[in-house]
Amino acid sequence: MTQPVGIGMIGYAFMGKSHSLGYRDVAAIAPPEVPRPRLVAIYGRDAARLEEARERYGWERATTDWHSIVEDPAVTLVDNAGPNSLHVEPTIAAARAGKHVYCEKPLGPTAADAFRLWQEAEAARVRHMCAFNYRFFPALQLARTLIQSGELGAIHHVRSNFLVSSALDTQRRRGWRDDAAAAGAGALGDLGSHHIDAARFLLGSDPVRASGLTRVAVAQDSAGQAIETDDLFAAILEFDNGAVGVLEASRVAGGHLVTSRIEVDGSKGSLQFSMQALNELRVAGPDRAFRTIPVIRAEDPYQPNWFPAGHPLGWVDTFSHEAMHILGAVAGLHAVAPIGATFRDGYYCAEVVEAILDSSRRRAAVDIAYRNLEAQS
Ligand SMILES: NC(=O)c1ccc[n+]([C@@H]2O[C@H](COP(=O)([O-])OP(=O)(O)OC[C@H]3O[C@@H](n4cnc5c(N)ncnc54)[C@H](O)[C@@H]3O)[C@@H](O)[C@H]2O)c1
Structure with a gap:
């Protein structure tokens, strides 16, 4: 069994829940060579609702400052499940800090934003995946x-x-x-x-x-x-x-x-x-x-x-397949593309x-x- 991969997540609402459920299933469905996720930290603006989500989905800590996720040495993969405008700055900061990045769709509010995200992730030589779950x-x-x-x-x-x-x-x-x-x-x-x-x-x-x-x-x-x-x-x-x-x-x-x-x-x-x-x-x-x-x-x-x-299977299972896929990619078992x-x-x-x-x-x-x-x- 490989070392767990520390995850830091932006957002705790609809997609925050879906992605959390995806990680939960990895231990049950993934082959042993796929690293297990460690749910290190979750970010949101509303401290009370965030804390409820943290407890419910099993994250270790909650923070109302996304910078603390990007800077956390225990985080290897930053998963951005926040609203579109929040995809840009935290995901770029994460890539610059050497974290692998997994970001909800659409990648950014504009094509220029999406291009910057691609450019920055490539420049940082990190794994990057956009969460188009239909592929799963x-x-x-x-x-x-x-x-x-x-x-x-x-x-x-x-x-x-x-x-x-x-x-x-x-x-x-x-x-x-x-x-x-x-x-x-x-x-x-x-x-x-x-x-x-x-x-x-x-x-x-x-x-x-x-x-x-x-x-x-x-x-x-x-x-x-x-x-x-x-x-x-x-x-x-x-x-x-x-x-x-x-x-x-x-x-x-x-x-x-x-x-x-x-x-x-x-x-x-x-x-x-x-x-x-x-x-x-x-x-x-x-x-x-x-x-x-x-x-x-x-x-x-x-x-x-x-x-x-x-x-x-059900709709929510696409998020488990997606989580298994990005964790396998982070471990170098396969590339993110073409699946x-x-x-x-x-x-x-x-x-x-x-x-x-x-x-x-x-x-x-x-x-x-x-x-x-x-x-x-
Ligand atoms: N893959 C899918 O099937 C799927 C489905 C739904 C949404 N999405 C994508 O997931 C992302 C999140 O969507 P959702 O439906 O989970 O969102 P949501 O509408 O359920 O929740 C958004 C949350 O973010 C908060 N928020 C709004 N602006 C914020 C800001 N500037 N900073 C911090 N928090 C802010 C809101 O208060 C709310 O709690 C979006 O990019 C969306 O396009 C993907």
Whole structure:
């Protein structure tokens, strides 16, 4: 058994809980060569709520000063599960202090922020992973394998929708997601970024042109404060392999709790994934007859880590797979890519988000240009 890896975490709310649960499971599911996490310190602003989270999730200490996490010699990996604007400064400080970095999506409020994060993590020669947890759904890993082995032929379409109704709450109060400077984008950055990254992951190809439309559907919260970020977006993306993407997301889709669907069509077949049936992948070949593969067979990703074949997994388990992956990468057992998203992937996604915003503003299609690190040094 290797030495435990000390973790320092920024944020204790929705993702703070999800990541904490992910670490909790590593001891139960990871092979012995993967280091166990030591939950050293957790950061938040509200001392009372933070202390409750610390105790509940089993962190050793709580702090209302994130610098103390970055400076702690017992911390080897800084996990940033805080709101988007808080991704930038602490993650850069962590990388500069030689800590490995694992940061929630979107990597930063703007593409420039995301590029800086990638640049700094590379310069510091630390491991970096952006927490696009869709990559850790076993069904999407199987989908990627099928696409990249040529089973679907030449890929023509990727299509997705991510629909929720959270912004229709009549008691809604403006939060960081509604603040353009803090969030960057609304439904597009929060929900759409998952599907943009998933499309890149599945196709192994990058969007090069975007036509987008974003809309603020509910302009004020229940107290009359302005909502600045988009409630919905629709986009057409042209990928460098010739595929066409049609993506949409909404937080004002009245009848939806959380609906998240991704479809890919190629010259020889098609596949469909829905988060509501996350243990299944629907696949059709040239016979044009969809069949459902239960992705809980002994040969499917992660199933043997958990239970005998046939026992379904859940959404929260993606965080356990993700925790196991970053800890393995920190120990040098494998690289973060191509299964995990690196900060490069986080930056590429941020450029696509920004291109969609730009296209919507200009009412015109825009080309997407990606910066690379070599050109900067
Ligand atoms: N991977 C996923 O499936 C997934 C799901 C949800 C959110 N996310 C991402 O995770 C991150 C955190 O989102 P969440 O849903 O956990 O957040 P949340 O809205 O549940 O909680 C945010 C917390 O941060 C606090 N906060 C706000 N501004 C702050 C600041 N400047 N400094 C310190 N604290 C501040 C708030 O008071 C709140 O306690 C975001 O980047 C989000 O995009 C990822």
